Every structure is written in structure tokens, then in C-alpha cells.
Amino acid sequence: MAKILICDDSILARSQMRDMLSNIGDFEVFEAKNGAEAIEVYKENKPDMAFLDIVMPVKNGIDVVKEIMEFDKDAKIIMASSLGNNSNLKAALEGGAIDFIQKPVDEERLREILNKNLGGR
Amino acid sequence: MFTQFFGNYLLKKGVIDADQLLTILQNQSTVKIKLGTLAMCEGYMTASEVEKIHILQTHVDKKFGELAIEEGYLTPEQVEELCTTQRPDYLTFGQALVDGGYVTAHELEDLMIDYQSEHEIEEDDLNDTQKDSISVLVNDVYTFDEFESSSGCVNYVTLLFNNLIRFIGKDFTPLDAQILPEYATKNCTFQNIMGDLQMFTGIDMDVATSIEFASRYMGKTMDEYDEYIEASVEDFLNLHNGLFSVNMSNDVGIELDLEPLGHVVDSIISLDSIVFYIPVIFPFGTVNFLLSPNIFKG
Known part of the structure; x- marks a missing residue:
């Protein structure tokens, strides 16, 4: 069972993503509500894929990408970007994130990202 | 959007107060727009003609449309058109105002004209979200x-x-x-x-x-x-x-x-x-x- 980390300061965004993941397949889902927590949860659980919000309190998504990439150079990080964060999104992708998904998240787009990056897992 | 600001306009003009506005907004969802209001809004009938039909309806058991056709105010085609046209939002608001007794149909007609003229709103803009x-x-x-x-x-x-x-x-x-x-x-x-x-x-x-x-x-x-x-x-x-x-x-x-x-x-x-x-x-x-x-x- 693939392990997925969802990091977003909004409980609503986390629960919507969790619901969509359960519609798509069987995943072990971990949640974090800020950047610092995301790094901690990532190191502890080494998820197969991490969805990171860009704008977060404590530590923003761009810094989190860099720290996770230092810890795990093969990390599969997807940025979850709200409208209006294009400059930050660019920085996150340059920092090592492999793709992005626009918020509010579309289930079909989420499915596409999972299929593309996790294959049959 | 013009409908939303029409409420603001009425408040400023002192036609209604904030409590009355709230009541109108609360009643709006249950309002049924009358054919006469629609005919007036389309410019097919004046407020006086609508009022005349309303009075006639107290004398004979006939629908508004039937009487308006008999009196020569509307054609059957116009009645059909009014019954099938989508209701603009500002009409619901206007009907709620009249139904609540805050203004008469005459006063509503005048207020709408003043409002449109003060903000230079064209007739087409009323249904527009440009x-x-x-x-x-x-x-x-x-x-x-x-x-x-x-x-x-x-x-x-x-x-x-x-x-x-x-x-x-x-x-x-x-x-x-x-x-x-x-x-x-x-x-x-x-x-x-x-x-x-x-x-x-x-x-x-x-x-x-x-x-x-x-x-x-x-x-x-x-x-x-x-x-x-x-x-x-x-x-x-x-x-x-x-x-x-x-x-x-x-x-x-x-x-x-x-x-x-x-x-x-x-x-x-x-x-x-x-x-x-x-x-x-x-x-x-x-x-x-x-x-x-x-x-x-x-």
C-alpha cells in the first residue's frame, strides 16, 4: 500500500484530499498541518509521495521541499498550489518538486498524478 | 449585481430600513413573481393598467393573463412569452418589496426608473453581469x-x-x-x-x-x-x-x-x-x- 503525505494548514483541504484518495484507491495517508510538521512526518514515515501546500505558517512549502530533498533525493513531491502563487510555485519546482496540482483539487487530476508517478502501486 | 445594489439604494433613499431589508431578503426565496410585474418590467403594461386588472380580478374569477388579453393590454403571444421567460433577479426583489407592502407597484416603477437613471444603467444591464x-x-x-x-x-x-x-x-x-x-x-x-x-x-x-x-x-x-x-x-x-x-x-x-x-x-x-x-x-x-x-x- 502506497504511503501519501498531505501537508496543508487547512483542515478542509486535508480532508478533501483524504476523501479523494480513498475514492481512488487504498493508501496509507499521513497528515501535517505546517511545514515543520511535514518534515518530521516525512522523515518518520518516508512516504511514496508528498503533497505540499505552498503557503503555510511556520515553514513554507518551498523551504520544506528543499529540506525533504536533502533528506531524500528521490522524494516525489507534488505542490498543491492555490491560485495566485505562480512565483512561489516556480521556486518550489526548481527546488525539486516534480509536479503540481491546482487547488481546489480535481479528483481526475489527482488520479492522473498518482498513476503517472506511482504506477501500479 | 444591480439587484444587490438596488437594496442599498432603497436604504439610502429611506424607502426601507435595515430591518426591513433583512426581512425582504429572507422572504425573497418564497416570492412568486406576478404576471403584472413581469408585464410592467417588459414595458408591455403600465402600473395603472396592472392595477386595473387587479381590480377587475376582484370582480371576475379570471386569470391576470386572460383579463389583460380581453382588455387589449397584452396579446396571447406576450402572455406566453412572459410565462416562459426567465425571471430577472431584480424582479424577485421588487415583488418582495410590493408584497411586503413597503411600496406600491407605482412607487416601485418610479424607484426603478430613478435608480437606473442615477447610475446610468441601461435596460440590458439589468440582466447583465458584464x-x-x-x-x-x-x-x-x-x-x-x-x-x-x-x-x-x-x-x-x-x-x-x-x-x-x-x-x-x-x-x-x-x-x-x-x-x-x-x-x-x-x-x-x-x-x-x-x-x-x-x-x-x-x-x-x-x-x-x-x-x-x-x-x-x-x-x-x-x-x-x-x-x-x-x-x-x-x-x-x-x-x-x-x-x-x-x-x-x-x-x-x-x-x-x-x-x-x-x-x-x-x-x-x-x-x-x-x-x-x-x-x-x-x-x-x-x-x-x-x-x-x-x-x-x-
Whole structure:
């Protein structure tokens, strides 16, 4: 069972993503509500894929990408970007994130990202 | 959007007070638009002719359309057209005004004409959601002299009203803005917009109003205030600000960034400049939208 980390300061965004993941397949889902927590949860659980919000309190998504990439150079990080964060999104992708998904998240787009990056897992 | 501002216009004219406005907004969903009001709005009949048919209806057991045809005011084709045409929103509001006894059909007709002429609204605009014509109306009602970019603020507020219609509902009336040196919050979600057009933005309302606002936004009934309600209001503000940022980038090449959302309860927002807020009355409560040229750190 693939392990997925969802990091977003909004409980609503986390629960919507969790619901969509359960519609798509069987995943072990971990949640974090800020950047610092995301790094901690990532190191502890080494998820197969991490969805990171860009704008977060404590530590923003761009810094989190860099720290996770230092810890795990093969990390599969997807940025979850709200409208209006294009400059930050660019920085996150340059920092090592492999793709992005626009918020509010579309289930079909989420499915596409999972299929593309996790294959049959 | 013209419907929403028509309520504001009536308040300013002293035709109705705030309590009456709330009652009208609450009754609006149950209002059935009468054929006579539709005929008047289409210019097929005058208020006097409509009134005459209403009187006739007290003498004979016939439908409005039948009598209007008999009296030569309407053709059968016009009656058919009126029965099948989609009802413009401002008519529902107008009918609720008449049904509530706040104005007569005659007075409504005059008020509509005055309102259109004061704001130079064309007949076609009444059913229109053209961005430019709404911007003109927002510009008429609100002034943003304290802000670096007045046109940016007009765009922001125009988009806000459109997003309220899109995500919350069209049964609201925006009141005139209040400008204060500081603002006492109830339950306030805020976000600073950074970049070429720096602004503090916020939404403030009481707990009961937040629950209904979030329920409408999420499209499901939520009964108790919890973190999901708070997150829903945050999501609305973040989405609105995001759309605004994209528009500013696409339309005028101004690049903006959004800071993380914040939340304060029963606090004083005191900035080095003014706090500009627009109270928006919904049937379920009043939502205050805040703007300031200076950012707020909470």
C-alpha cells in the first residue's frame, strides 16, 4: 500500500484530499498541518509521495521541499498550489518538486498524478 | 449585481430600513413573481393598467393573463412569452418589496426608473453581469482614495461581489463602506496580499453567520462552529484573493503573492492607516469585508 503525505494548514483541504484518495484507491495517508510538521512526518514515515501546500505558517512549502530533498533525493513531491502563487510555485519546482496540482483539487487530476508517478502501486 | 445594489439604494433613499431589508431578503426565496410585474418590467403594461386588472380580478374569477388579453393590454403571444421567460433577479426583489407592502407597484416603477437613471444603467444591464458595467456601479458607490491603486480596489470589490454570487448566493445587499482608524473583530479571517499592490483583506462575522456562510460555500448543512467552518471561510477568502491575483497578473501585469491566512477573535485590528469595511447583508446575517492599504500581522 502506497504511503501519501498531505501537508496543508487547512483542515478542509486535508480532508478533501483524504476523501479523494480513498475514492481512488487504498493508501496509507499521513497528515501535517505546517511545514515543520511535514518534515518530521516525512522523515518518520518516508512516504511514496508528498503533497505540499505552498503557503503555510511556520515553514513554507518551498523551504520544506528543499529540506525533504536533502533528506531524500528521490522524494516525489507534488505542490498543491492555490491560485495566485505562480512565483512561489516556480521556486518550489526548481527546488525539486516534480509536479503540481491546482487547488481546489480535481479528483481526475489527482488520479492522473498518482498513476503517472506511482504506477501500479 | 444591480439587484444587490438596488437594496442599498432603497436604504439610502429611506424607502426601507435595515430591518426591513433583512426581512425582504429572507422572504425573497418564497416570492412568486406576478404576471403584472413581469408585464410592467417588459414595458408591455403600465402600473395603472396592472392595477386595473387587479381590480377587475376582484370582480371576475379570471386569470391576470386572460383579463389583460380581453382588455387589449397584452396579446396571447406576450402572455406566453412572459410565462416562459426567465425571471430577472431584480424582479424577485421588487415583488418582495410590493408584497411586503413597503411600496406600491407605482412607487416601485418610479424607484426603478430613478435608480437606473442615477447610475446610468441601461435596460440590458439589468440582466447583465458584464464586468465593466458592474465596475462602474462599484465605482459609483465606493471610493478608495486612501489606497495606492483605486482601480485595483474597484477590481477587488467587483470580483468579490461576483464571487459571493457564485459561491454563496445572490440574496445579499452590500451597504456603504465604513472607514475607521481601527476595527473591532468578531470572528475574523484575514490574509495579506503582498507585491505590487499591498493590501490587508479580511472577512469578519459572528459565529452563527459563519456557520451559514460556510454551509452555503461547502454546499452542505453544518450545524456547529468548528475548525471546518473556520477552514471554509478561509478557503473562500483564499480562493477570492487567488482569483484576484490571477486577474491582476493577466489584466494589468501586476504580480501579487498571498501570505498565509490568519484568524483573530474579538480583537482590535489597528493599522497605521484606515480600515475600510463593507457590510454585506445576507438573510442569515451580516458579513463584513475588510480592506486596508497596510498589512496586518495579527
